[in-house]
Amino acid sequence: MIRVQTGIVDPGEEIGQLARAAGAGAVTTFVGVVRDEGGALLALTLEHYPGMTERALEALEAEARARWPVGDIRIVHRVGRMVPGDVIVFVGVSAIHRAEAFAACEFLIDRLKTDAPFWKFEEGREGARWVDARDGDDARAKRWR
């Protein structure tokens, strides 16, 4: 299940859905949160490419399913303006056992970072700027290729 939304993301609700998935014996999650950068960050706005975003996330879900025997997959990404403490992204996987649930969840968030067309714009005390991509994210995503 892929969702891109402007409304707040409720990790508890998503975990509940995963735990109730047929055959679930393990649920693993990644929750990305807007950092406050020591009080320097005031707001973060996520722009995306409607249409391509959903296609990219669906392709990642299909790849995860081809690699691991997982049950339910839930990827919820927030877009628009948010503030420190808000949830940006939720990735959750249910499976019969924990090993494949952990692996698929880590794969999904690592590849989401490099494959899905989202862009972050920061508003801080020092001004506003588009966030640069991180080399470390590329390295983490490449481990799965």
Add this chain to the structure above:
Amino acid sequence: MDVTIKYFAWMRERAGTPEERVVLPAHVATVADVVAWLVTRGENYAAAFAKPHLVRAAVDQDSASHETSVLGAREIAFFPPVTGG
């Protein structure tokens, strides 16, 4: 050939538009050709494409390289490296 061109993030700001309909000249066959043609259209496009190593592209919502064909494409997008999650 009639096609929609979309721009995102700081490329959108520099281009001055989120999207536009254009008619590509007959010699434009690849993503690289589109870029080379766009930058001749005005200062705003030259600014959007001023850092070639930071330009990513998609053709009909699939990731593309500079060599990807745009023949028959309905939508071409340009954007900086992604930073979601």
